[in-house]
Amino acid sequence: MSDESQLNVPEKRLLTEDDMKLWKASTTKQDLLSFIEMLAQSVKGHENEQIEKPVSQAITSTETILLTSVEKFIENHPVPDNTKSRFGKIEFRDFYDDVQSHSIELLKETYPSLTDFQTTQLSTYLIESWGNKRRIDYGSGHELNFLCFLYGLTQYGVFSLETDSVNLVLIIFIKYLNIMRILESKYWLEPAGSHGVWGLDDYHFLPFLFGAFQLATHKHLKPMSIHNDEVVDMFKDKYLYFGCISFINSIKTSASLRWHSPMLDDISGVKKWSKVAEGMIKMYNAEVLSKLPIMQHFYFSDFLKCPDGVTLPHDSKEGNIHDEELEEGLSHVHNTYGDCCGIKVPSAFAASEANKKTQRRIPFD
Amino acid sequence: MQIDRTISLLKQGKHITEDAVYALCLKSQELLMTEANVTHVDTPVTICGDIHGQLHDLLTLFDKSGGVEKTRYVFLGDFVDRGFYSLESFLLLICYKLKYPDRITLIRGNHETRQITKVYGFYDEIMRKYGNSNVWRYCCEVFDYLSLGAIINNNIFCVHGGLSPDVNTIEEIRAIDRKQEVPHEGAMCDLLWSDPDDVEKWSLSPRGAGFVFGQNEVNQFLHTNKVELIARAHQLVMEGYKEMFDGGLVTVWSAPNYCYRCGNVAAVLRIEDDLQRNYTIFDAVQPQDGVGNAIIPTKKSQMDYFL
Numbered sequence: 184m185s186d187e188s189q190l191n192v193p194e195k196r197l198l199t200e201d202d203m204k205l206w207k208a209s210t211t212k213q214d215l216l217s218f219i220e221m222l223a224q225s226v227k228g229h230e231n232e233q234i235e236k237p238v239s240q241a242i243t244s245t246e247t248i249l250l251t252s253v254e255k256f257i258e259n260h261p262v263p264d265n266t267k268s269r270f271g272k273i274e275f276r277d278f279y280d281d282v283q284s285h286s287i288e289l290l291k292e293t294y295p296s297l298t299d300f301q302t303t304q305l306s307t308y309l310i311e312s313w314g315n316k317r318r319i320d321y322g323s324g325h326e327l328n329f330l331c332f333l334y335g336l337t338q339y340g341v342f343s344l345e346t347d348s349v350n351l352v353l354i355i356f357i358k359y360l361n362i363m364r365i366l367e368s369k370y371w372l373e374p375a376g377s378h379g380v381w382g383l384d385d386y387h388f389l390p391f392l393f394g395a396f397q398l399a400t401h402k403h404l405k406p407m408s409i410h411n412d413e414v415v416d417m418f419k420d421k422y423l424y425f426g427c428i429s430f431i432n433s434i435k436t437s438a439s440l441r442w443h444s445p446m447l448d449d450i451s452g453v454k455k456w457s458k459v460a461e462g463m464i465k466m467y468n469a470e471v472l473s474k475l476p477i478m479q480h481f482y483f484s485d486f487l488k489c490p491d492g493v494t495l496p497h498d499s500k501e502g503n504i505h506d507e508e509l510e511e512g513l514s515h516v517h518n519t520y521g522d523c524c525g526i527k528v529p530s531a532f533a534a535s536e537a538n539k540k541t542q543r544r545i546p547f548d
Numbered sequence: 549m550q551i552d553r554t555i556s557l558l559k560q561g562k563h564i565t566e567d568a569v570y571a572l573c574l575k576s577q578e579l580l581m582t583e584a585n586v587t588h589v590d591t592p593v594t595i596c597g598d599i600h601g602q603l604h605d606l607l608t609l610f611d612k613s614g615g616v617e618k619t620r621y622v623f624l625g626d627f628v629d630r631g632f633y634s635l636e637s638f639l640l641l642i643c644y645k646l647k648y649p650d651r652i653t654l655i656r657g658n659h660e661t662r663q664i665t666k667v668y669g670f671y672d673e674i675m676r677k678y679g680n681s682n683v684w685r686y687c688c689e690v691f692d693y694l695s696l697g698a699i700i701n702n703n704i705f706c707v708h709g710g711l712s713p714d715v716n717t718i719e720e721i722r723a724i725d726r727k728q729e730v731p732h733e734g735a736m737c738d739l740l741w742s743d744p745d746d747v748e749k750w751s752l753s754p755r756g757a758g759f760v761f762g763q764n765e766v767n768q769f770l771h772t773n774k775v776e777l778i779a780r781a782h783q784l785v786m787e788g789y790k791e792m793f794d795g796g797l798v799t800v801w802s803a804p805n806y807c808y809r810c811g812n813v814a815a816v817l818r819i820e821d822d823l824q825r826n827y828t829i830f831d832a833v834q835p836q837d838g839v840g841n842a843i844i845p846t847k848k849s850q851m852d853y854f855l
Contacts, residue, residue, distance in 0.1 A: 317754045318754050318755075374807075376667060376668070377630065377668070377807065378629075378630065378667070378668055378669040378672060379600065379601070379629060379630020379631055379668065379669045379807050380601075380630065380631060380632050380669070380807070380808070381630070381669035381672040381673055381676075382669070385807075385809070434809050435808040435809055437805060437808060437832065437834045438808055438834045442632060442808070442834075443807075443808040443809075445632070445676070449851050450851075450854060452851075453851075453854045458854055458855075459854060461854075462853035462854030462855075463853075465853040466853040466854075469853070476667050543732045543733075543756075544756055545663060545664075545667060545756070546658075546664075546732075546741065546755050546756035546757035546758075547754070547755045547756055548658060548659070548664065548668065548755060
């Protein structure tokens with residue numbers, strides 16, 4: 184059984200509502216939320232182009248080495264035109280494998296100051312940032328992984344919040360978002376856990392959050408402006424929020440925003456962007472960081488410590504071999520399902536059979 | 549008659565009072581309680597796939613396929629979640645069920661559960677439309693009584709998801725105690741969650757519930773139960789329907805332009821007396837702002853964050 188202080192690889196831990204109580208009260212969650220809030224505050228009043236100068240080496244390397252390499256992996260895996268199915272393009276899995284197999288080497292090249300241990304910790308979050316390989320989907324939980332990646336780099340002293348925070352959003356996050364847009368449209372990523380019309384967006388949350396802060400001090404633009412196509416077009420490259428509205432409008436062409444995105448329609452009724460910005464933080468805290476269906480996939484690590492008392496991770500090597508299956512919540516004590524891949528059931532998991540009902544991850548549709 | 553008035557309101561997407569929903573739910577529970585886990589249905593009958601709250605498209609479906617006055621229907625589940633009008637779509641179906649009990653069979657989908665509707669939109673929809681969760685609770689009570697499957701002329705087995713390694717015969721499905729929240733595993737869960745694919749044997753499902761099954765499992769099931777077709781829904785098909793395994797299984801999908809973004813057409817499958825299969829394809833209709841039934845509810849519970 185691994186002790187947290189010697190945790191070798193990041194692990195998922197949150198499985199039950201009791202776990203969630205401990206998580207919600209934890210300093211880990213508070214620190215992560217504060218990090219997001221600090222990034223958001225730093226871009227208040229900034230247009231996308233208004234980056235902070237000089238740009239640090241760490242920001243430049245992240246942009247030109249790490250993220251550019253990820254972009255190149257996409258180019259290596261084109262999708263043949265003749266595939267008729269709407270379902271996620273399986274070439275995404277090859278892209279994902281590329282990121283996975285190169286992550287350590289890329290991290291070492293981009294951040295030479297990191298130790299091997301730190302690189303291993305970070306690589307999990309980097310790999311998880313682009314969606315789910317098997318389901319070929321993407322959602323706010325994956326987006327959160329990228330934020331955790333940036334958080335870890337900040338904890339390890341690669342970034343400094345004082346000098347890098349503006350650029351972490353306006354250079355790094357925007358570049359990440361652009362890569363995600365390519366992945367979403369090229370490989371037809373499914374929205375993970377989509378609430379349909381009842382969600383904020385099919386894929387993203389943070390560009391709305393950062394975007395609302397960008398606009399919080401704007402003298403003329405109002406939340407209601409998202410209904411004005413000309414305004415959206417004029418500001419889509421200047422502010423993340425308008426960029427998101429423009430993207431949605433380009434995908435959902437057959438009905439107006441109030442039908443396909445009633446929540447964005449509701450938010451447009453708020454008088455001031457500063458209220459939207461405050462609300463986005465509250466909403467992110469409640470709808471992402473406090474929701475079990477998302478947080479059951481959250482990784483704890485060296486720099487994101489799991490609160491004491493949370494359900495123990497499955498121990499032993501078998502647990503790791505089976506990680507994907509466990510992640511999917513499939514029981515390995517399914518009696519009539521004889522062979523069960525022929526691999527021994529991890530003991531902690533088997534032991535929890537009695538209360539497994541509450542310990543199953545919520546399935547996907 | 550009260551039910552006709554409700555049907556008329558629902559068709560316009562108009563608000564139904566909490567009390568009226570409660571009364572409807574109670575009545576439909578009484579009716580559904582008397583039905584078997586696997587209902588017998590006669591031909592001719594029209595099989596319909598996922599609806600997901602797309603009320604306008606559901607109305608088109610009835611329009612294009614004869615309507616409930618003249619046609620018998622089997623709905624394969626997933627009435628709710630994701631779309632704007634989950635409540636109205638579900639209530640319309642149970643109103644029809646109450647008015648024409650022999651003409652409409654409602655099978656439970658994997659979305660007709662408390663856990664899933666809390667995640668995928670129906671709960672949010674109710675909170676926004678009513679400001680409290682009562683109506684959601686009433687509907688969930690009804691979900692627990694929906695059938696698990698249907699059998700058409702002893703020849704076509706209808707189910708939402710697919711097969712289960714725990715189920716060899718349709719008789720075994722009849723033995724399930726279905727009046728409960730869908731469990732996380734076992735036969736009842738699998739019937740609602742499983743998917744067909746090109747696999748050699750039972751495989752793990754990436755969904756995290758149910759299994760993936762292939763031609764072998766389908767052939768075995770068809771043979772054992774002396775049926776010729778498994779009709780199921782559960783997966784979007786761009787063309788509205790898709791036959792697999794030499795026509796031994798069909799997926800029917802009835803939510804066009806799913807979630808306003810998928811660009812798919814929808815289909816229903818009519819089974820004639822001679823068991824011939826006729827597919828009807830239809831496109832999405834779009835709600836228009838300021839026209840006809842564009843009633844948008846005004847309770848905005850999510851807005852608490854922004855006050």
